[in-house]
Ligand SMILES: Nc1ncnc2c1ncn2[C@@H]1O[C@H](COP(=O)(O)OP(=O)(O)OP(=O)(O)O)[C@@H](O)[C@H]1O
């Protein structure tokens with residue numbers, strides 16, 4: 009049974025139609041990548057999937073539950089494109105606050121905080137206030153917050169922007185491990201070598217899914233060897 | 248449980264924000280102190296100059312705390328007034344009296360004019376009495392056989408008593424209770440409104456909405472989290488006003504605190520609500536002239552009963568109208584909880600409406 013089912017979703021802001029009849033399906037244990045130029049509607053789509061925004065038309069189902077649903081959010085880990093952290097609190101206080109919003113026992117909370125902080129290499133900086141963090145550190149903390157309740161579905165909006173290659177690698181290793189546990193992961197990205205690591209990709213442009221498939225299928229479809237070219241070609245086709 | 252998490256977080260954020268804390272706790276005290284001294288300071292004794300005055304009148308004037316400076320003659324009254332820093336000038340010419348007043352401040356001038364007129368009238372009356380007695384004596388000596396007595400009329404003595412306050416009541420005694428409530432209202436509004444605004448603009452509210460927290464838990468978390476500080480502020484302000492500034496408090500201190508806490512609750516829910524309609528701190532400030540300042544006009548500093556009908560309708564829409572009224576009832580008039588219960592209920596009604604609206608407005612962020 010599919011983890012995420014997006015069915016004919018359209019979204020307009022006023023007169024402007026940002027998403028046009030988008031449909032996609034993500035299976036459990038899959039890493040699904042959304043690629044597309046800036047302003048194509050990736051963030052808008054992701055927010056609708058989480059239930060933070062309402063689709064103008066169409067339906068979304070996550071884990072067989074129609075979005076929006078409050079208890080479903082217990083099982084969705086969301087990382088926003090812009091860091092949304094309490095900068096006057098320490099890293100640990102941020103994690104502890106978000107952890108306490110989920111159904112976790114005190115003991116589990118502690119364990120999850122330690123696990124998430126360790127995963128993003130922030131353990132030594134947990135006692136610092138977030139306002140003293142670098143951009144990459146904030147990004148990592150946001151990722152840790154997304155993982156805090158050990159969710160079944162992870163929705164990450166450009167998770168690795170501003171994170172150095174070494175840490176990026178270790179984060180991807182962790183995403184693979186989570187995938188092996190049967191978790192569902194939806195990421196948006198601009199970075200093509202990351203797109204390469206996804207099981208499936210959807211290319212979004214102007215609110216439409218131009219094409220989707222495995223990275224290899226996409227390359228084959230366009231008769232080229234690098235995804236970068238797919239990105240440019242697909243973009244060019246519309247332009 | 249989630250509400251508790253929110254309260255805890257707000258508590259940590261607040262105690263780290265020393266500026267906001269100081270604004271909330273210390274600023275009302277500073278303003279109250281300043282106003283207290285502005286309104287209760289003794290006004291300087293008025294100074295007047297006199298020419299040709301009879302010594303009795305001068306005595307009368309001096310009895311009324313007027314500083315009298317005597318001149319033999321004056322050519323330019325205006326110049327003398329200015330040069331000798333006098334508030335008025337009194338010239339006696341035969342039977343006419345000419346009074347020149349500087350009138351820098353109309354209300355103290357009125358008071359001075361009244362005192363001078365009283366002195367002159369009293370002196371005139373005295374003269375009349377002595378003239379009359381003299382005249383009667385004359386007649387009596389001329390017609391010794393006439394049975395004749397004269398009754399003297401003693402001026403009736405007016406003894407004044409006050410239902411509220413005393414003869415020493417100052418304007419600040421009426422103003423004080425209103426100010427205490429007003430500052431609690433104002434600062435709670437400001438701090439809570441800006442705090443939730445910050446949560447909105449930094450995207451953390453969006454992030455919060457992506458967790459399974461209920462909308463009403465968010466509203467209650469905010470109310471209680473900032474409410475905690477509002478309680479502390481209220482207690483500090485009330486104690487300071489009553490114990491240190493010695494603002495008149497006839498009724499119970501607890502009732503004063505209850506009223507202020509209810510006012511703080513209204514301010515809190517209103518601040519959070521209005522912050523939804525602001526996109527920046529500056530836009531939040533724009534609500535102050537629209538929402539906060541008019542409350543001062545209708546809080547009882549100016550008598551609402553004397554206002555035009557439509558103004559009275561506006562007054563009844565303002566929480567501070569009820570707050571000011573209740574505070575005056577307790578602090579100045581010394582009434583009890585029962586007399587202010589309707590004011591309190593209406594204030595609680597305001598808070599309830601604002602809280603419900605808040606939960607509703609959050610729908611903008613998440614439908615469920
Ligand atoms: N709240 C909003 N009101 C009006 N328009 C919006 C709103 N949010 C997004 N848009 C518009 O929707 C379009 C898609 O925005 P979106 O943020 O989804 O793009 P994106 O693909 O995530 O871009 P990027 O890669 O730069 O993050 C843009 O044209 C944007 O202007």
Ligand SMILES: [Mg+2]
Pocket residue numbers: 050051052089165
């Ligand atoms: Mg985006």
